[in-house]
Amino acid sequence: xxxxxxxxxxxxxxxxxxxxxxxxxxxxxxxxxxxxxxxxxxxxxxxxxxxxxxxxxxxxxxxxxxxxxxxxxxxxxxxxxxxxxxxxxxxxxxxxxxxxxxxxxxxxxxxxxxxxxxxxxxxxxxxxxxxxxxxxxxxxxxxxxxxxxxxxxxxxxxxxxxxxxxxxxxxxxxxxxxxxxxxxxxxxxxxxxxxxxxxxxxxxxxxxxxxxxxxxxxxxxxxxxxxxxxxxxxxxxxxxxxxxxxxxxxxxxxxxxxxxxxxxxxxxxxxxxxxxxxxxxxxxxxxxxxxxxxxxxxxxxxxxxxxxxxxxxxxxxxxxxxxxxxxxxxxxxxxxxxxxxxx
Amino acid sequence: xxxxxxxxxxxxxxxxxxxxxxxxxxxxxxxxxxxxxxxxxxxxxxxxxxxxxxxxxxxxxxxxxxxxxxxxxxxxxxxxxxxxxxxxxxxxxxxxxxxxxxxxxxxxxxxxxxxxxxxxxxxxxxxxxxxxxxxxxxxxxxxxxxxxxxxxxxxxxxxxxxxxxxxxxxx
Amino acid sequence: xxxxxxxxxxxxxxxxxxxxxxxxxxxxxxxxxxxxxxxxxxxxxxxxxxxxxxxxxxxxxxxxxxxxxxxxxxxxxxxxxxxxxxxxxxxxxxxxxxxxxxxxxxxxxxxxxxxxxxxxxxxxxxxxxxxxxxxxxxxxxxxxxxxxxxxxxxxxxxxxxxxxxxxxxxxxxxxxxxxxxxxxxxxxxxxxxxxxxxxxxxxxxxxxxxxxxxxxxxxxxxxxxxxxxxxxxxxxxxxxxxxxxxxxxxxxxxxxxxxxxxxxxxxxxxxxxxxxxxxxxxxxxxxxxxxxxxxxxxxxxxxxxxxxxxxxxxxxxxxxxxxxxxxxxxxxxxxxxxxxxxxxxxxxxxxxxxxxxxxxxxxxxxxxxxxxxxxxxxxxxxxxxxxxxxxxxxxxxxxxxxxxxxxxxxxxxxxxxxxxxxxxxxxxxxxxxxxxxxxxxxxxxxxxxxxxxx
Numbered sequence: 016x017x018x019x020x021x022x023x024x025x026x027x028x029x030x031x032x033x034x035x036x037x038x039x040x041x042x043x044x045x046x047x048x049x050x051x052x053x054x055x056x057x058x059x060x061x062x063x064x065x066x067x068x069x070x071x072x073x074x075x076x077x078x079x080x081x082x083x084x085x086x087x088x089x090x091x092x093x094x095x096x097x098x099x100x101x102x103x104x105x106x107x108x109x110x111x112x113x114x115x116x117x118x119x120x121x122x123x124x125x126x127x128x129x130x131x132x133x134x135x136x137x138x139x140x141x142x143x144x145x146x147x148x149x150x151x152x153x154x155x156x157x158x159x160x161x162x163x164x165x166x167x168x169x170x171x172x173x174x175x176x177x178x179x180x181x182x183x184x185x186x187x188x189x190x191x192x193x194x195x196x197x198x199x200x201x202x203x204x205x206x207x208x209x210x211x212x213x214x215x216x217x218x219x220x221x222x223x224x225x226x227x228x229x230x231x232x233x234x235x236x237x238x239x240x241x242x243x244x245x246x247x248x249x250x251x252x253x254x255x256x257x258x259x260x261x262x263x264x265x266x267x268x269x270x271x272x273x274x275x276x277x278x279x280x281x282x283x284x285x286x287x288x289x290x291x292x293x294x295x296x297x298x299x300x301x302x303x304x305x306x307x308x309x310x311x312x313x314x315x316x317x318x319x320x321x322x323x324x325x326x327x328x329x330x331x332x333x334x335x336x337x338x339x340x341x342x343x344x345x346x347x348x349x350x351x352x353x354x355x356x357x358x
Numbered sequence: 359x360x361x362x363x364x365x366x367x368x369x370x371x372x373x374x375x376x377x378x379x380x381x382x383x384x385x386x387x388x389x390x391x392x393x394x395x396x397x398x399x400x401x402x403x404x405x406x407x408x409x410x411x412x413x414x415x416x417x418x419x420x421x422x423x424x425x426x427x428x429x430x431x432x433x434x435x436x437x438x439x440x441x442x443x444x445x446x447x448x449x450x451x452x453x454x455x456x457x458x459x460x461x462x463x464x465x466x467x468x469x470x471x472x473x474x475x476x477x478x479x480x481x482x483x484x485x486x487x488x489x490x491x492x493x494x495x496x497x498x499x500x501x502x503x504x505x506x507x508x509x510x511x512x513x514x515x516x517x518x519x520x521x522x523x524x525x526x527x528x529x
Numbered sequence: 530x531x532x533x534x535x536x537x538x539x540x541x542x543x544x545x546x547x548x549x550x551x552x553x554x555x556x557x558x559x560x561x562x563x564x565x566x567x568x569x570x571x572x573x574x575x576x577x578x579x580x581x582x583x584x585x586x587x588x589x590x591x592x593x594x595x596x597x598x599x600x601x602x603x604x605x606x607x608x609x610x611x612x613x614x615x616x617x618x619x620x621x622x623x624x625x626x627x628x629x630x631x632x633x634x635x636x637x638x639x640x641x642x643x644x645x646x647x648x649x650x651x652x653x654x655x656x657x658x659x660x661x662x663x664x665x666x667x668x669x670x671x672x673x674x675x676x677x678x679x680x681x682x683x684x685x686x687x688x689x690x691x692x693x694x695x696x697x698x699x700x701x702x703x704x705x706x707x708x709x710x711x712x713x714x715x716x717x718x719x720x721x722x723x724x725x726x727x728x729x730x731x732x733x734x735x736x737x738x739x740x741x742x743x744x745x746x747x748x749x750x751x752x753x754x755x756x757x758x759x760x761x762x763x764x765x766x767x768x769x770x771x772x773x774x775x776x777x778x779x780x781x782x783x784x785x786x787x788x789x790x791x792x793x794x795x796x797x798x799x800x801x802x803x804x805x806x807x808x809x810x811x812x813x814x815x816x817x818x819x820x821x822x823x824x825x826x827x828x829x830x831x832x833x834x835x836x837x838x839x840x841x842x843x844x845x846x847x848x849x850x851x852x853x854x855x856x857x858x859x860x861x862x863x864x865x866x867x868x869x870x871x872x873x874x875x876x877x878x879x880x881x882x883x884x885x886x887x888x889x890x891x892x893x894x895x896x897x898x899x900x901x902x903x904x905x906x907x908x909x910x911x912x913x914x915x916x917x918x919x920x921x922x923x924x925x926x927x928x929x930x931x932x933x934x935x936x937x938x939x940x941x942x943x944x945x946x947x948x949x950x951x952x953x954x955x956x957x958x959x960x961x962x963x964x965x966x967x968x969x970x971x972x973x974x975x976x977x978x979x980x981x982x983x
Contacts, residue, residue, distance in 0.1 A: 092390075133488060136413040143421025147393065150425065154386060154432050162432060169425050176422070193488055466697075466722035501587055502647040505639060508537055509655045512632040515544065516662030519625045520677075524668065 019122065027128055028109070035108050039262035040070040042309060049313040077255035085248050089155040096152025097249070097256035103145040104263040110134040111270050112196045114280040114297030118290060126294065127196060134195035135183055138271055139176070142226055145264065146172045149228075149235060152257070153245035164244030168235035171225055171327060175232075178335035179222035182215040185339075185346045186275050199279035204286065207278040214342045216276045218335050220311075223268045225331070228261060230316040234324055269308035270301070277304050365405055372398040385431050389424060396420040410488045530590060531581045532566040532573070532598065533638050539563060540631035547624020552617035555624050556609070559631060563606045570599045586706070587648040593842045594642040597773045600846065601641065604765045604853050605634045611861040611967040612758035626666060629659040630762060637770035646695055646705040649774060653691070653738075656770055657684055660763060664755040676754025683737070683747045691734035697727025707782040714785030725789050732779070732790055739771040739827045742801035749808075752820030753871070760816050761860030764823045765853040772830050776845055780837045787837075794835055799926050801828030806933040814871050815863055818937065819856070822897065825934060826852050829927055833912045836919050844915055848908030851978055855893035855905060858971035862890055865958050873944055880946040883958040889968045890945055896975045898938040899931055904978025 044059065044066070051058025059066035084093055109128040117124045131137060146169050153165025186208055187193055190201040202208055209216045225232040236244030243249075246257045273279060280297030288296055322330070351357065375398055378391040396419045403412035495503050539562025543555045573579045574595050590598065609616075609627055616626045636655025643649040661684060665677025699705060701724035702713040713719045737744040752760050779790060805825030812818040830852075833845040865886065868875025880887025896905030909931065917924045960968065 092387075131409065133409050133413050136410070136417065140413050140416040140421060143417050143425075146421075146425055147428075150428055150432070151390070154428075166429060166432060169429050173422055173425055463726060466726040469701075469722040499587075499647070502651055505648070505651050505655070508632060508635050509651060509658065511541070512629065512636075512655060512659045515625055515629060515632070516659055519622060519629070519662055520665060520668070 023122065023124055024128065027124070027126070031108055031113075031128060032105070035105060035263055035266060036259075038266050039259055040074070042262045042265060043073065043258075044069050045309070046313050046316075049310065050317050053314075053317040074255070077252050080251040082251040082253070085156065085158075087157040088248065089157070092151050092155035093248075094253070096148050096155060097253045097260070098148075099151060100145065100148025100260040101256045101263070103141045103148060104260040104267065106141050107138050107264070107267040108270070110137050110195055111267070111274055112199055112279060113301055114294045117294040126298070130194060130196050133193045135187065135193050135198065135275075138195075139180060139183065142179075143172070143176055145226075148257075148260065149245045152249065153235075156245075156248035158248050160241045160243070161245050161247045164235045164237075164241050164247070167237075167241075167324065168228060168245060171228075171232065171234065171331075174328060174331040175222040175225035175335070178218055178331065178339045179226065181336070181339040181343050182212075182219040182222070183275070185212055185215045185343045188343075188346055188350060195274055195279075199274055199281065202278035202281050204281055205278070205283045207276065207281070209276040212276065212342070212346070214338065215346075216272075218339050218342075219275065220272060221330075221335065223272060224312070224315065225327070227264045227268055227312075229265065229312055231319040231321050232327060233321065234327060237321060265309060265312055266305065269305045269312065272308050273301065273304035279304075361405070365402075368398060368401055368405065372402060386428065389427050389431060392427075393420050393424045396424065407487070410491050530588065531579045532569040532590075532602075533588075533635060533642075534581070535562060535566040535569060536602070536631060536638065537635050539566070540628040540635065543631065544624045544628035547628075550620055552613070552620055552623040555627050556613050556616075559609050559627050560606065563602055563609070563631070563634075567599060567602045567606070570595050570602065574599075587645045588639065588642050589644045590642050593773075593846075596842075596846055597641045597769065597849075598638050600850060600853065601634060601637050601766050601769055604769065604857060605630060605762070607854075607857050607967050607970060608758060608762050608765070608860075610963045611857065612761075612864065613963055614961055615756065615758050615864060622666070626663065629663055633659040633663075633762070634766065637766055640770040640774045643774070643777070644707055646699075646707070649778070650692065650695065652770070653688065653774070656767060657688070660759070660767060663759045663762070664751060666759070667756050670754075672754040673756065674754075676751045679747055679754075680751040687734045687737040687744075690737075691731055694727045694730030694732075694734060697723055697730060699727075701727055707778065711782045711784065714783060719785075724786060728779075728783050728786055728790055729793065732793065735771070735775050735778075736797060739768060739775065739831075740824050741797050741827055741831060742804045742824065743797065745801070745804070745824045748824055749817045749820040752823070753814060753816045755816075757816065757860055757864050757871075760819065761857055764819065764856045764860075768823065768827060768830075769849050769853060772827070772834070772845060772849065775831075776834050776842065780834050780841060784837060791835060794831060795920070795923060798828050798831045798835070798923060801825065801831070802927050802930040806930045806937075810933060810937050812937075813873055815868075815873050815876065815941075816871050818873065818941070819859070822934065822937075823856075825930065826897075829909060829912060829931075832916050832920075832923060832927060835923070836916045838915055840911070840915055844908075844911040847904070847978070847981075848912050850981075851896055851904035851906075851908040851975065854971045854974045854978070855896045858889050858893040858968055858975075859897075861960075861964055861967055861971075862886055865960055865964065873941055876941070876945045877947055878945070879958065881948065883960075885965070886958055886960065886968070887946065889972045891942065892972045892975050894938045894942045896978075898935045902976070902979060904975045904981075907979045 047069070048058045048066075050056075059069040062068035062072045084090055110131060112125075112127040112130070114126040117126055149168040150165045153161040153163075153168070156162075186198065189208060189211065190198045192198060192201075198208075224230075228235050234244075235241075236246065238244070241247070246254055249257060280301040282296065282300040285293060285296070372395060375391050375395040379388050379395060382388045382391055396415060400412040400415045400420075403409070403415065539559060542562070543558040546558050547555050569579065570590075573590060574592065579590065609630060616623045633656050636652045636657070636659075639648050639652025640656055641652075643652055661677055661681045664680050665674050667673035698710065701719045701721075702710045704710055704713065710719075714724065733744065737747075740748040752763065755763065779794075783790065802825050805821050805823075805828055809818050809821035809825065812821060830845060830848050833841050833848060862879065863871075863876075866875055866879060880890060892903065896903035899906045899909045913924045913927060
């Protein structure tokens with residue numbers, strides 16, 4: 016690997032890291048504003064103009080609180096939990112293609128940290144590992160409410176991963192590749208997957224809600240039953256890591272949804288542009304879609320009440336999985352028909 | 359850093375993590391070390407250019423099966439005290455038996471050194487890539503692949519049979 | 530191959546047809562499906578080809594495989610027909626019970642007809658997993674649950690060890706196909722120590738699966754705890770598949786390494802026959818006695834594996850033929866007696882209550898003990914005679930321990946034929962028509978078995 020390539024990738028990683036964390040931070044602000052709007056309130060407005068410095072104030076508060084570890088907790092696992100949650104949430108962003116190639120200083124820069132040929136499986140892998148952060152944290156706290164939260168989170172995530180995986184399979188069948196760049200390129204212009212796979216999109220979206228532990232599936236931190244759920248015993252920046260990781264995975268799953276179903280950086284009329292203009296417009300398109308889905312996540316959170324746990328399991332196992340399997344079968348049949356297998 | 363150094367370090371870490379699974383007294387920690395072992399095994403797969411296997415290993419083993427293990431262990435709430443006390447003679451016997459087996463395996467492995475070269479050669483080919491693996495699975499090995507579905511349906515039926523709640527008979 | 534597909538489809542259909550909550554339909558499906566599979570097998574035996582040809586060479590139904598598969602299918606047919614009265618007790622689960630047994634048969638057939646280690650391993654798993662479940666299928670019975678858990682833990686450990694051994698063998702020979710492995714061992718291109726360790730580890734796992742002596746500790750508990758009919762399935766079908774796979778893998782594939790494993794197997798057989806027979810003497814429960822007797826019988830059958838001749842496949846088949854039919858008959862009689870404590874005393878006076886059952890019981894016990902005109906005798910005779918020249922000590926030990934075996938079989942026989950103490954409570958044992966047919970078939974098979982041998 017040449018030095019210039021190394022620097023390029025390093026810069027990309029740092030930029031992605033910054034952008035992800037920045038968006039996650041401002042998502043908290045945005046969410047409060049959205050909630051306020053839905054409930055006919057004003058929302059945060061004290062820190063800076065329109066309360067725009069609110070996330071910084073929150074961060075400062077979390078940093079300066081006492082870092083407390085309960086006496087009965089497993090010390091190292093207690094510290095590891097939030098770290099794992101944050102790590103897995105951040106890793107997912109590394110395989111997402113943000114736009115077409117950018118030419119800078121005579122160098123072609125691919126706006127994707129790593130174009131690996133199993134990109135979508137990589138994301139599924141890190142999603143499935145994300146549950147360890149919650150489980151370890153919940154168990155290490157040595158608190159029964161935390162443990163309940165952890166157990167709920169793990170069973171919920173395993174159940175919804177299945178339907179999610181099956182929806183991903185339908186998309187992979189359509190584009191014939193596991194690489195996210197290939198999947199995006201197959202949706203050139205307005206040829207988005209959502210028009211072919213609306214059902215898969217709906218299921219995938221519901222599963223994303225469950226995988227990121229967002230309302231209406233936030234049973235792992237259901238405050239009316241479990242106090243704070245898995246992070247009951249946490250305080251200070253460890254707590255902050257958990258909260259932050261949730262917003263980071265909110266951002267990355269919105270990005271994944273737009274890549275898989277809404278064409279990623281593709282937009283109608285993109286053939287009229289090329290080079291850096293196209294790349295920049297692509298970034299704009301990508302982020303517009305991502306922000307839209309972040310908004311939809313908030314919208315759902317402040318509209319739909321929380322599920323009961325048995326309802327959650329019924330929905331996952333008895334509706335989503337059978338529907339997605341049928342959807343996959345139909346997709347396979349149509350593809351086989353188009354390839355001329357029945358002639 | 360050459361490929362060989364990386365292989366050596368990863369191999370050592372893998373063995374170390376696997377040993378910790380056994381040494382660790384606490385069941386939950388054992389499971390967590392096992393998860394770590396799966397990760398390290400996956401990285402070994404990547405070194406052999408078998409990326410699909412690596413990521414599937416993570417998704418299936420680390421991401422699903424181990425979570426269920428952890429789930430059960432957390433529900434059982436085992437800790438250091440619940441480990442059964444074994445008689446000292448049993449301990450000695452198992453150490454002797456295990457030691458003999460270990461010696462034999464290590465001694466036999468010296469014949470396997472030549473195999474290392476074959477393994478190194480396999481890192482060059484692309485059989486582990488998704489496309490090639492799929493081709494192989496659906497042409498040459500299609501029969502075992504399909505027969506494994508019998509295994510899955512049998513285990514699913516079995517799981518339902520064992521886990522389904524029986525209707526309460528009210529006398 | 531077509532028979533295998535038919536068997537699998539039968540399992541599927543009988544599972545779904547159970548939704549109608551009519552156990553008779555499930556039984557009929559299973560019977561028809563298995564009989565047609567048996568017919569296909571016989572057809573393939575005569576014509577030499579099946580209706581479906583596959584390019585994949587991992588599975589090959591050659592003549593020995595057809596012979597063993599047909600026997601396995603017949604055993605399952607008899608077990609399902611004879612155990613129907615048990616299966617239909619819980620209408621909810623009849624379909625699952627029967628289909629799990631049939632799926633297990635699919636595994637057994639894969640394990641019989643394999644030509645590479647992939648199919649062998651898959652077959653072993655398909656055979657074992659439904660059995661783990663079926664052993665625990667009496668959910669309210671704590672012994673059954675315990676048996677299931679014990680079998681599952683020890684069984685999966687053995688599977689793991691088997692895989693470990695397979696990896697070593699693969700490392701040494703570079704192939705999963707049994708003919709390539711065999712060739713690599715014979716021409717000396719296989720790496721010595723790697724291969725030896727691999728073979729010995731695989732042998733340990735195998736001995737566990739067939740329940741030979743130092744690896745037999747799971748067997749009495751599992752056999753005793755399992756529902757009676759499942760005990761019969763394990764003793765007949767699982768042993769059949771395990772022993773034939775053992776034969777195929779060791780006597781034919783690892784023949785080049787014979788000096789290595791024959792010594793170990795020699796000691797294990799002697800230990801097995803002694804431990805099995807002596808422990809069986811002390812048992813007061815029927816199924817535990819059966820378990821130890823099956824350990825001893827596994828020991829006798831392993832003698833067939835010790836010596837390679839063109840006849841050892843046939844000898845082993847004859848042995849399992851005699852053993853399997855006798856066990857199935859005994860199991861069905863025990864199902865009829867339905868003694869809660871499963872004690873041998875529960876059989877007291879069975880022969881007087883129903884002379885037909887007494888007759889079948891006599892035939893099967895005598896066959897197990899190895900009394901001349903019956904199939905069990907011929908099986909034992911053929912196995913022992915073939916090995917006598919090479920291993921006189923082994924055969925003499927086996928014959929001596931058979932003598933011990935005779936003691937507990939006859940003791941059981943005496944109990945069954947004895948007079949009931951208080952005559953007034955004598956109630957007749959009434960087998961259903963199906964069970965009568967099954968018992969009749971078993972008795973006939975045991976009686977004429979000797980003529981098949983010649």
